[in-house]
Amino acid sequence: MTQAADVILTNGAVHPLTNGETGAPRAEAVAVKDGTIVRVDSAYEVDFLNGVETDVVDLEGRTLLPGFIDAHTHMVMVGRYAAEADLSGVADPQSCLDLLANQRDESEGWVLGFGYDESNWGGDYLTRDQLDNISTERPVVAYREDMHLASVNSVVLNGYQDQMPTGDVRTESGEPTGVLVEDALDVLWDEISPDPAGMREYLRAAQDEANSLGITGVHDMVRQSHAPRVYRDMDMDDELSLRVRINYWRDHLDAVLEAGLRTNHGSDRVQVGGIKTFTDGSIGGRTARLSEPYDDADEVGDWVVDPETVRELVEQVDDAGLQMTIHAIGDNAIELALDAYESADGERHRIEHVEVVRDDLVERLADDDVVVSAQPNFLKWAREDGLYADRLGEERRTASNPLGTLLAAGATLAFGSDCMPMDPLFGIDQTVNAPASGQELSVTDALRGYTSGAAYAGFDEDRLGTIEEGNCADFVALAESPWETDDIAGIDVSMTVVGGDVVYDARE
Numbered sequence: 001m002t003q004a005a006d007v008i009l010t011n012g013a014v015h016p017l018t019n020g021e022t023g024a025p026r027a028e029a030v031a032v033k034d035g036t037i038v039r040v041d042s043a044y045e046v047d048f049l050n051g052v053e054t055d056v057v058d059l060e061g062r063t064l065l066p067g068f069i070d071a072h073t074h075m076v077m078v079g080r081y082a083a084e085a086d087l088s089g090v091a092d093p094q095s096c097l098d099l100l101a102n103q104r105d106e107s108e109g110w111v112l113g114f115g116y117d118e119s120n121w122g123g124d125y126l127t128r129d130q131l132d133n134i135s136t137e138r139p140v141v142a143y144r145e146d147m148h149l150a151s152v153n154s155v156v157l158n159g160y161q162d163q164m165p166t167g168d169v170r171t172e173s174g175e176p177t178g179v180l181v182e183d184a185l186d187v188l189w190d191e192i193s194p195d196p197a198g199m200r201e202y203l204r205a206a207q208d209e210a211n212s213l214g215i216t217g218v219h220d221m222v223r224q225s226h227a228p229r230v231y232r233d234m235d236m237d238d239e240l241s242l243r244v245r246i247n248y249w250r251d252h253l254d255a256v257l258e259a260g261l262r263t264n265h266g267s268d269r270v271q272v273g274g275i276k277t278f279t280d281g282s283i284g285g286r287t288a289r290l291s292e293p294y295d296d297a298d299e300v301g302d303w304v305v306d307p308e309t310v311r312e313l314v315e316q317v318d319d320a321g322l323q324m325t326i327h328a329i330g331d332n333a334i335e336l337a338l339d340a341y342e343s344a345d346g347e348r349h350r351i352e353h354v355e356v357v358r359d360d361l362v363e364r365l366a367d368d369d370v371v372v373s374a375q376p377n378f379l380k381w382a383r384e385d386g387l388y389a390d391r392l393g394e395e396r397r398t399a400s401n402p403l404g405t406l407l408a409a410g411a412t413l414a415f416g417s418d419c420m421p422m423d424p425l426f427g428i429d430q431t432v433n434a435p436a437s438g439q440e441l442s443v444t445d446a447l448r449g450y451t452s453g454a455a456y457a458g459f460d461e462d463r464l465g466t467i468e469e470g471n472c473a474d475f476v477a478l479a480e481s482p483w484e485t486d487d488i489a490g491i492d493v494s495m496t497v498v499g500g501d502v503v504y505d506a507r508e
């Protein structure tokens with residue numbers, strides 16, 4: 001006798017995103033028992049599992065997909081955006097300053113803003129003088145969207161400049177402009193890190209935000225924070241409505257090794273991922289490491305971590321049986337990552353971002369057992385007259401983030417947002433409607449990057465990423481079919497389900 005289901009989601013257009021996905025719905029309903037999918041079928045067939053205690057959710061014709069997995073995110077940042085001044089998408093400096101002034105009035109201590117993007121206006125970073133208008137008594141910091149650069153006021157410079165590497169404090173005629181890059185930011189980061197209780201508030205806010213965007217799992221990049229402990233606290237208290245995979249920053253490697261943590265250790269909801277390092281910086285900050293100079297400056301970018309250190313780290317991480325994940329944006333950096341992985345024995349080492357790609361690197365990325373952890377949303381900067389046109393020039397702009405070319409060549413793609421913004425449908429829209437054909441993916445392939453592709457990057461392909469019997473009951477219900485609209489980014493998320501529990505419902 002078949003047991004009754006705990007939950008039935010019915011009257012939907014179910015897309016399992018398994019092989020053979022055509023964009024036409026392949027089932028109407030799913031049944032869930034103990035958090036696992038036990039039937040994917042017609043509404044009629046699934047109704048046989050409807051018992052007296054079964055919760056039945058009427059999808060009212062909506063599109064049901066596997067839940068989105070954001071393979072590269074920073075949940076503390078998402079929480080910060082929710083709790084501090086959110087400068088993302090702001091069109092002019094004055095509006096940034098207005099938001100920072102509001103934040104000043106509503107808070108004590110540090111006045112923080114996150115996510116500004118000077119390419120929205122003339123390209124000038126916020127300055128010390130502008131931020132001195134917010135306060136001359138409290139420290140003020142406005143982080144650029146990529147977090148590799150921040151603008152600060154005089155209070156910050158007076159208090160911390162002597163602890164910062166001189167080369168990372170930008171000056172004009174010998175005077176600091178208020179613009180800080182890379183290692184100069186570390187000092188500030190320590191100062192503004194929340195305690196465990198504060199972290200729990202940030203992570204709760206970030207989790208709510210993720211669920212509202214259809215996200216059921218994240219690969220979180222953590223560094224010097226209470227997040228790993230707080231996630232486990234939340235897991236024990238049954239407060240996690242996300243599956244969290246923790247990628248530890250390289251400065252935690254010794255601690256991870258000593259504590260006996262290894263990739264894939266963990267619970268149903270919190271798992272150990274890999275060890276992450278930078279190699280280079282960002283295109284926006286002209287710190288991504290290129291083989292040819294930037295188009296708008298006679299520079300080739302920086303090694304944020306020197307190549308020899310990266311090679312040694314990969315060897316150590318690989319020998320320990322941990323997954324490695326390397327931030328590499330410029331073509332030189334991508335080449336370094338591939339070289340470093342050449343002698344690795346472990347599987348599924350990852351390269352994060354993979355933006356400035358040469359033809360010879362496409363081949364290597366396709367041939368090697370490496371996961372390309374890309375951000376389709378970054379194609380927003382690859383538009384005509386966009387940031388990448390300025391920084392990289394025409395040829396490298398249209399060759400950047402070549403997701404279609406990489407997939408066609410046989411590369412393994414996993415998609416994440418890097419929280420710019422943390423919105424899978426926005427990213428999917430960007431690659432489906434990409435500026436150049438090599439950057440373009442079909443709707444199905446783009447969705448797979450955010451589902452089965454991301455699941456694979458997290459060794460989760462046997463339980464996540466597709467709607468199949470035996471998999472975890474993680475779903476997103478969309479108000480419209482992404483195969484049948486020109487505005488994928490504009491589709492409303494109707495409902496998010498994790499382990500059979502409705503964790504977000506737009507109707508409430």
Ligand SMILES: [Zn+2]
Nearest residue numbers: 072074221418
């Ligand atoms: Zn990142």
